[in-house]
Amino acid sequence: MKSSWQVVGAEVLGTSHQKMGLPCQDAQATRLLANGMALVALADGAGTAERSQEGARQAVDRALLCLDATLARDAPQDEVGWEALIHEAFQQARQGVLQIAEENGSPLKAFASTLICAIVADCWLAVGQIGDGAVVAMDMQAEYFTLLEPQHGEYANETNFLTMENASDLLAVRVVAQPMQALSVMSDGLTRLALKIPNYEPHIPFFKPLFEFAAGIEDQDQAVRQLEAFLNSERLNARTDDDKSLVLVARASGPDSIP
Amino acid sequence: MPSNLLDQAEFADNPEPRCPVALLLDTSGSMVGTPIEELNAGLRAFSSALKSDRLASLRVEVSVITFGGSVRALDVQGGSTKDMPFDAHQTFVTVDNFQPPNLSASGNTPMGEAVQRALVLLNERKEIYKQNGLDYFRPWMFVITDGRPTDTGWEAAAAQIKQEESRKGVIFYGVGVENADMQVLAAFSDLRPPLKLRGLAFEELFQWLSKSLSVVAHSRPGEQAPLPPVGWGQVDTSHS
Numbered sequence: 001m002k003s004s005w006q007v008v009g010a011e012v013l014g015t016s017h018q019k020m021g022l023p024c025q026d027a028q029a030t031r032l033l034a035n036g037m038a039l040v041a042l043a044d045g046a047g048t049a050e051r052s053q054e055g056a057r058q059a060v061d062r063a064l065l066c067l068d069a070t071l072a073r074d075a076p077q078d079e080v081g082w083e084a085l086i087h088e089a090f091q092q093a094r095q096g097v098l099q100i101a102e103e104n105g106s107p108l109k110a111f112a113s114t115l116i117c118a119i120v121a122d123c124w125l126a127v128g129q130i131g132d133g134a135v136v137a138m139d140m141q142a143e144y145f146t147l148l149e150p151q152h153g154e155y156a157n158e159t160n161f162l163t164m165e166n167a168s169d170l171l172a173v174r175v176v177a178q179p180m181q182a183l184s185v186m187s188d189g190l191t192r193l194a195l196k197i198p199n200y201e202p203h204i205p206f207f208k209p210l211f212e213f214a215a216g217i218e219d220q221d222q223a224v225r226q227l228e229a230f231l232n233s234e235r236l237n238a239r240t241d242d243d244k245s246l247v248l249v250a251r252a253s254g255p256d257s258i259p
Numbered sequence: 260m261p262s263n264l265l266d267q268a269e270f271a272d273n274p275e276p277r278c279p280v281a282l283l284l285d286t287s288g289s290m291v292g293t294p295i296e297e298l299n300a301g302l303r304a305f306s307s308a309l310k311s312d313r314l315a316s317l318r319v320e321v322s323v324i325t326f327g328g329s330v331r332a333l334d335v336q337g338g339s340t341k342d343m344p345f346d347a348h349q350t351f352v353t354v355d356n357f358q359p360p361n362l363s364a365s366g367n368t369p370m371g372e373a374v375q376r377a378l379v380l381l382n383e384r385k386e387i388y389k390q391n392g393l394d395y396f397r398p399w400m401f402v403i404t405d406g407r408p409t410d411t412g413w414e415a416a417a418a419q420i421k422q423e424e425s426r427k428g429v430i431f432y433g434v435g436v437e438n439a440d441m442q443v444l445a446a447f448s449d450l451r452p453p454l455k456l457r458g459l460a461f462e463e464l465f466q467w468l469s470k471s472l473s474v475v476a477h478s479r480p481g482e483q484a485p486l487p488p489v490g491w492g493q494v495d496t497s498h499s
Binding site for chain 1: 264265266267268269270271273274276314392393394395396397427475477478
């Protein structure tokens, strides 16, 4: 049995980056697999790392490449298998960043970025995260929960990066063996708007309309433009000056797709 | 396609992260006249410059401690000349509510005591953030003096700051004015050599401080925000 997911993602330059002439250092990518699964990867390049947008892009691409290739052959059957797959994707992503750093003769930390990956299957959800940003899901009973919380140090401008030496220890993984209705992955630029600090509970009035929007997508290109317009809107920019990226995954609201 | 759904998304109402700053200002007798007037003008420039940055004005919290004759915490919310108790609940105010005090100069220079008390205040402020679930940036201590400490405990205060600095607890900046003892100021930090103010360019100094704090208040995870270039002084290298 295949489930049908609607997926939309966008990344938008933050107003402070615009002012300082910095590029958008967020990157996100999604894939819908033939077996019905949806893949999400999202990375937020470090502000001070000079080539972090390349690091973020590479991390995202390599993680999806790994997940796609593995899942095309075989899907894990248990929690341990999903966890191992997430670890593998992060290792491949780090390897990819290491490679471009070596090719460029630059230190790895010049490509520093966070990374979040999610695999949404019909009855499984597996997510991994190094750094900040957050993953929020809604289950079939319309309960919202934050799967993985932003990682930060004592100070607000400190977090973990894929490029750190102990990256595999920093990786937080969560596997849920139940069907989900919708999922959202976001970068740090949105967490203060979407989560209630300090406990990082989802702010439901933020997610509910977004998930409804995703479930009802008819035209993919138009949906991306609408999401970009939302991320660029004045009311959103009044509350955050950082780059912001957002991916929404929802079961399609067609008559056949809701189990 | 219902694009208005996105317009319906409501944002969580979270408090802004905070960046506590202690301004330690030398108001000893040698500052009388033009220096103290320029320092006051600088404080006013600092206030209006940071207020024009909306997010920074909600994130940066300022406390003003003076050392001239005695060590005092000033009323930066009311802008009155009365003293405040050394209580981290009362001595800090976000920049949007900051009233620059009008300083006058007299007495000796108890800088060591001022530094020690400011460090206590900054650490207490951090505790308040933790208790209230507020995110925060590394505290700043900014010391401006035109002389040398007259209290005996300043070496201990300097050692304390260095220790705090090494465990990333505080960012210390020392600025010397005119005949300040730069060697003494250098003893407070292993990371940042003291800066010598060019003439009495307090206004430029505070414009810089305002810009720097704006940069910090807008900095994202992973950023050691590069600060704007110092146009108001020079790094003192004569003792390094």
